[in-house]
Amino acid sequence: MFARTSLRTARAFANAKTGATRTVVSQQRNASSQSSAESAPTWKNTATLSASTILAIGSCTWYYTQFGRTAHAMTMQEEGLHATPYPWEHEKFLKTYDHAALRRGFQVYREVCASCHSLKRIPWRTLVGTMMTVDEAKALAEENEYDTEPNNEGEIEKRPGKLSDYIPSPYKNDEAARAANNGALPPDLSLMVKARHGGCNYIFSLLTGYPEEPPAGAVVQSGLNFNPYFPGTGIAMARVLYDGLVDYEDGTPATTSQMAKDVVEFLNWSAEPEMDDRKKMGWKVMAIGSVLFALSVWIKRYKWSVVKTRKLQYNPPALTGLPNKMNPRQARR
Amino acid sequence: MAGVLSGVYNTLIRSNGVFLSTIFAGAFATEILFDTGSNAxxxxxxxxxxxxxIKHRYMDAGEDDE
Structure with a gap:
């Protein structure tokens, strides 16, 4: 369209230059030759436009496929299935941990998880007052042996555990843990809820998400188990939680999901033992803060009331020396 | 209103020592009240x-053993 218009303009200018005497003739010739002369450029223009359009679209498509798409370092299988979000009661703003669940969860950890997973950062004393009485925690600590300080001969002896000791690890060190578990290191669980994407949901899904048998087509290496929630889907840990595995002292039915839920809440506590106090302090801060905020809004309005309610009156000076059109007052008269 | 205000002024604010004590006592009282209420x-x-x-379940059991 634009090309044709410009062609016409060029012709019109050429006609103007040839002079007034030949104007009529040239116009007639122009009119007669228009149909035959323009047929070839129209076809060429269409072809050029189509080719350039295809080139533009094609180069954009090529560029997008080459550089525009989101780059994934891992396949979906390697990412693992995203964990289902569950309505955890203890994750609500104003809710503490359910400490009975913490007690049950610690029982599950002690009887099931602790055979492979350590809980290095939790000392026995932190259990007192959160899920155990002093006597219970002391009794548990004394079941384990710890190294003493070197005595007078420089020998290190063994002593029963105290409340200030940390929960012992199942293996001496990471290498021993790897050697005992076919090369796979069972991670420390102290901060596991904070350490994994999805937190509580991920661990719960992982514990309860083992299928009866891997789906058709899934490649499971020997020594590994299939779990869709584990990144890579091949996990060294087999399914451990089965219905009735532990006996809860409070009579709660020990189903797989109940045990998983309890142990996840316990691991959430071990990762964030300060959560109860933090939430309690948090909403007190919000309460006092909102009062102070309302007060500051009131003070601002009080202080600004003088400025906001004042009335400005402007009396323009009398402009007597200027001519009428410059002075609006005189012009109006 | 004016009588109440002048009464407050004469009893609490006029003497600096009384005024300061009022502020301190008021701060303590407010904090105690707020903490008690919010904790409740x-x-x-x-x-x-x-x-x-839930601790009474386990405390009682422990005392029975001893």
Missing amino acids: IWNRINKGRQWKD
Whole structure:
């Protein structure tokens, strides 16, 4: 369209230059030759436009496929299935941990998880007052042996555990843990809820998400188990939680999901033992803060009331020396 | 109103020592009241979830053993 218009303009200018005497003739010739002369450029223009359009679209498509798409370092299988979000009661703003669940969860950890997973950062004393009485925690600590300080001969002896000791690890060190578990290191669980994407949901899904048998087509290496929630889907840990595995002292039915839920809440506590106090302090801060905020809004309005309610009156000076059109007052008269 | 205000002024604000003591006592009283009230609300929201709500089960059992 634009090309044709410009062609016409060029012709019109050429006609103007040839002079007034030949104007009529040239116009007639122009009119007669228009149909035959323009047929070839129209076809060429269409072809050029189509080719350039295809080139533009094609180069954009090529560029997008080459550089525009989101780059994934891992396949979906390697990412693992995203964990289902569950309505955890203890994750609500104003809710503490359910400490009975913490007690049950610690029982599950002690009887099931602790055979492979350590809980290095939790000392026995932190259990007192959160899920155990002093006597219970002391009794548990004394079941384990710890190294003493070197005595007078420089020998290190063994002593029963105290409340200030940390929960012992199942293996001496990471290498021993790897050697005992076919090369796979069972991670420390102290901060596991904070350490994994999805937190509580991920661990719960992982514990309860083992299928009866891997789906058709899934490649499971020997020594590994299939779990869709584990990144890579091949996990060294087999399914451990089965219905009735532990006996809860409070009579709660020990189903797989109940045990998983309890142990996840316990691991959430071990990762964030300060959560109860933090939430309690948090909403007190919000309460006092909102009062102070309302007060500051009131003070601002009080202080600004003088400025906001004042009335400005402007009396323009009398402009007597200027001519009428410059002075609006005189012009109006 | 004016009588109340002048009464407050004469009893609490006129003497600097009394005024300062009033501020300190008021701060303590406010904090105690606020903490007691907010803790009561917190404990009502989380009734049955905290250790102090369930510890009687285990404390009693421990005392029986001794």
